[in-house]
Amino acid sequence: MRRGLSASFGIAALWTVAALAQAQSNPSAPASAEKPEEGIPVTDPLVISKCGTCHTKDAKGNLTRISWERATPEGWEEAIKRMMRLNGLTLTPPEARSIVKYLATYHGLAPEEAKPVMYMAEHRTVDETSIPNDDVRGACTNCHAFGRPLSWRRSKEDWKLLTNVHVALYATADLAFRRGINAGSGGNAPLIAGGTGAPPALPVDAALDFLGKNAPLHTPEWAAWRARMRAPRIAGRWLVSAEVPGHGRYYGEMQVEPGAADDEFTTRVTLTSVKDGSKLSRSGAGLVYAGYSWRGRSKGSGPAGSSPDDVSAEAREAMFISPDQLSAEGRWYWGEYQEFGFDVKLERATSDPKLFGLDRVALKTGSQSARVRVLGDNLPAQLAASDLDFGSGVTVRRIVSHNAGEVVAELDVATDAVPGKRDVSLRRAVLTGGLAVYDRVDYIKVLPDNALAHLGGDVHPKGYQQFEAIGYQRGEDGKSHTADDVELGPVDVSWSVEEFLSVYGDDDKDFVGTLSPTGLFIPGAEGPNPKRKFSRNNYGDIWIVATAKNEKGIDGRPLAGKSYLVVTVPLYIQWDQPEVGK
Amino acid sequence: MRHLQPLNKKARRISDHVTSLSQDVVALQNPQGGQPRPHVPMGCSLMFSPGWEVDAAGGTAGLCQPVERDIYDCWVTCYWPAQVPDHMNNYPNWTSKCAAATKDWRNLDLVYP
Numbered sequence: 001m002r003r004g005l006s007a008s009f010g011i012a013a014l015w016t017v018a019a020l021a022q023a024q025s026n027p028s029a030p031a032s033a034e035k036p037e038e039g040i041p042v043t044d045p046l047v048i049s050k051c052g053t054c055h056t057k058d059a060k061g062n063l064t065r066i067s068w069e070r071a072t073p074e075g076w077e078e079a080i081k082r083m084m085r086l087n088g089l090t091l092t093p094p095e096a097r098s099i100v101k102y103l104a105t106y107h108g109l110a111p112e113e114a115k116p117v118m119y120m121a122e123h124r125t126v127d128e129t130s131i132p133n134d135d136v137r138g139a140c141t142n143c144h145a146f147g148r149p150l151s152w153r154r155s156k157e158d159w160k161l162l163t164n165v166h167v168a169l170y171a172t173a174d175l176a177f178r179r180g181i182n183a184g185s186g187g188n189a190p191l192i193a194g195g196t197g198a199p200p201a202l203p204v205d206a207a208l209d210f211l212g213k214n215a216p217l218h219t220p221e222w223a224a225w226r227a228r229m230r231a232p233r234i235a236g237r238w239l240v241s242a243e244v245p246g247h248g249r250y251y252g253e254m255q256v257e258p259g260a261a262d263d264e265f266t267t268r269v270t271l272t273s274v275k276d277g278s279k280l281s282r283s284g285a286g287l288v289y290a291g292y293s294w295r296g297r298s299k300g301s302g303p304a305g306s307s308p309d310d311v312s313a314e315a316r317e318a319m320f321i322s323p324d325q326l327s328a329e330g331r332w333y334w335g336e337y338q339e340f341g342f343d344v345k346l347e348r349a350t351s352d353p354k355l356f357g358l359d360r361v362a363l364k365t366g367s368q369s370a371r372v373r374v375l376g377d378n379l380p381a382q383l384a385a386s387d388l389d390f391g392s393g394v395t396v397r398r399i400v401s402h403n404a405g406e407v408v409a410e411l412d413v414a415t416d417a418v419p420g421k422r423d424v425s426l427r428r429a430v431l432t433g434g435l436a437v438y439d440r441v442d443y444i445k446v447l448p449d450n451a452l453a454h455l456g457g458d459v460h461p462k463g464y465q466q467f468e469a470i471g472y473q474r475g476e477d478g479k480s481h482t483a484d485d486v487e488l489g490p491v492d493v494s495w496s497v498e499e500f501l502s503v504y505g506d507d508d509k510d511f512v513g514t515l516s517p518t519g520l521f522i523p524g525a526e527g528p529n530p531k532r533k534f535s536r537n538n539y540g541d542i543w544i545v546a547t548a549k550n551e552k553g554i555d556g557r558p559l560a561g562k563s564y565l566v567v568t569v570p571l572y573i574q575w576d577q578p579e580v581g582k
Numbered sequence: 583m584r585h586l587q588p589l590n591k592k593a594r595r596i597s598d599h600v601t602s603l604s605q606d607v608v609a610l611q612n613p614q615g616g617q618p619r620p621h622v623p624m625g626c627s628l629m630f631s632p633g634w635e636v637d638a639a640g641g642t643a644g645l646c647q648p649v650e651r652d653i654y655d656c657w658v659t660c661y662w663p664a665q666v667p668d669h670m671n672n673y674p675n676w677t678s679k680c681a682a683a684t685k686d687w688r689n690l691d692l693v694y695p
Contacts, residue, residue, distance in 0.1 A: 078695070081695060082695070085672060085695070086671060086672065143662065143663055143664040143665075144664040169663070169668075169670075169671050169672070170660045170663040170668060170670075170671075171659060171660045171670060172659060172660055172662075172663070173663065452635075452636075458688065459688045460692060500641070502639070502641050502642075502643040503643045506643075508642075526687075527648075527650070527687050527688070528648035528650055528684055528687070529648070533647070534647035534648070535647070535648050535684070536645075536647035536648050537645075537647075537648045537649055537650075539642040539645060539649075540642055541641040541642055541643070566636055566640070566641060566642060567642070568635050568636060568642055568645070569635065569645070569649045570692065571635065571665060571692070572653075572665065572666050572667060572690065572691075572692055572693065573663075573664065573665060573666060573667050573692070573693050573694075573695060574692055574693070574694050574695075575664065575695060576694060
């Protein structure tokens with residue numbers, strides 16, 4: 001089977017070389033006779049002196065290629081490292097930092113352009129819904145995430161040059177460009193899409209067309225941001241809400257202090273775990289690109305524990321600061337595959353009372369004297385039960401205790417309270433959707449529902465995967481798994497694994513690794529395993545199953561949910577730009 | 583074959599071998615065109631020949647067994663530029679410490695472009 005595929009690939013490769021010349025004169029390719037787009041002049045002397053020897057400067061101050069491109073800090077960092085690796089560029093680390101800073105700011109993205117691709121900088125695993133069709137999917141995402149091209153803005157001509165560079169650097173890019181989604185699927189796939197007679201429309205043309213229209217160099221967003229961009233004035237106190245899968249929620253604050261330059265800062269963070277009340281302090285530093293894009297590093301003050309998911313671990317930070325500089329959100333992540341992290345939301349502290357959240361996000365109908373902690377900041381010194389409101393059907397029986405950071409209250413929930421989320425308010429401070437009321441837990445969802453772990457531990461680092469079980473109520477329509485379902489927060493479950501039947505008798509679950517009682521999957525060792533058929537690696541596909549300890553379904557059996565986990569081999573090339581946070 | 587039953591040990595082995603050939607590649611036999619495509623987490627490649635990280639069905643059933651047997655094919659032909667270092671331009675010396683990947687795979691480094 002494998003030999004057959006390799007042979008067909010060899011023939012395809014020969015064919016593509018022969019056809020390359022033909023495609024150069026493809027009449028459907030964008031006409032080069034179009035009036036060239038205006039570039040963005042480069043004004044930084046260091047960029048001109050370091051890059052200008054190859055990227056020649058024209059009379060308007062444009063450097064070839066660079067003036068027709070805009071990108072995220074990671075995009076520029078990757079390009080500069082490639083120039084050093086392949087094109088003989090030499091830079092000292094301070095020079096490289098300065099160039100990335102200039103390019104990511106003055107040849108950067110507008111906030112509206114950067115927000116949809118923040119998952120790239122935050123290293124989140126997402127289902128990319130931005131891919132418009134299978135042609136584009138084949139031309140671009142056969143090899144990499146679509147967030148990579150969407151982290152750039154280029155002129156039409158420059159997008160075309162980019163595809164040429166792909167073909168020059170990576171022989172098989174041409175195969176993906178021509179055969180699109182069918183590349184690699186053996187000898188039966190059509191070599192060229194399109195009908196007979198008409199000039200062939202290749203998947204790469206569809207991709208160029210899409211990117212030329214949807215990721216152009218000049219956009220109204222960028223024009224507006226170029227005028228509006230200002231130095232980040234973010235020093236001061238920020239309120240932090242954070243969530244770490246497997247560890248629950250944390251609330252606290254971040255003190256941001258000015259650093260060496262007006263876009264550099266140092267940070268001190270104190271967080272309290274909602275789950276067990278433990279305190280966590282972190283300190284770090286970071287910088288802001290283009291006025292809104294935070295990249296930094298921080299680590300816990302205590303010694304990092306031996307556990308890979310230890311929350312005191314040194315983490316990298318990627319955050320999107322809102323253009324008005326009043327709020328921010330992002331991820332502080334660690335791990336070889338960036339698999340652990342705090343999902344954070346920050347808000348600038350004010351003198352007004354502010355509610356962070358509750359220690360429990362759901363209460364069952366008919367609950368009596370249920371004790372709830374309301375966590376916040378600047379909460380008033382004088383407080384009566386009538387100041388607190390948890391919405392319809394929920395009454396505050398009494399306030400047990402309160403201070404500036406939390407209120408402990410006892411609540412009664414009516415047996416006929418309407419299920420659903422309620423706003424929680426303390427005088428004028430409101431927590432939207434802070435408390436859900438439910439009659440029963442209808443199902444459990446195991447998150448993430450598509451997961452990936454990487455074998456390791458012998459010489460290469462392991463790639464872990466943390467799972468969580470979240471309860472849901474069926475919602476107003478009475479049907480489970482619909483958009484109106486009410487999320488009820490984590491459910492107490494026991495974890496187990498099941499075989500995912502893709503190959504008969506491979507017993508993946510005995511080899512791929514182990515699942516801890518807290519839902520942390522620890523993959524097995526990499527390398528061939530002589531104990532498996534054909535010495536196959538310890539890779540495999542399994543189900544991660546969560547069975548509720550206390551919640552039962554309408555059939556009287558414990559509720560259970562499952563998630564599909566692929567345990568695979570180490571990723572030998574890691575497209576990651578840690579330097580942007582230094 | 584349905585009406586033929588193996589009578590002796592050798593015939594049974596042939597029969598088992600034929601069955602194992604067809605059963606072991608179950609996940610590869612889904613036709614590509616018109617079928618719902620797997621959801622592949624970010625960073626994975628959909629290309630399959632033999633595939634890297636995940637196969638065309640989104641699982642591991644179609645990966646090379648073991649992957650080290652084919653890793654140099656990926657490197658030499660630059661088949662997964664986003665997953666495995668390439669030989670042509672970026673990492674010509676990636677395998678210099680490792681003559682036979684199935685034995686010396688510990689000497690293959692991860693690279694950070």
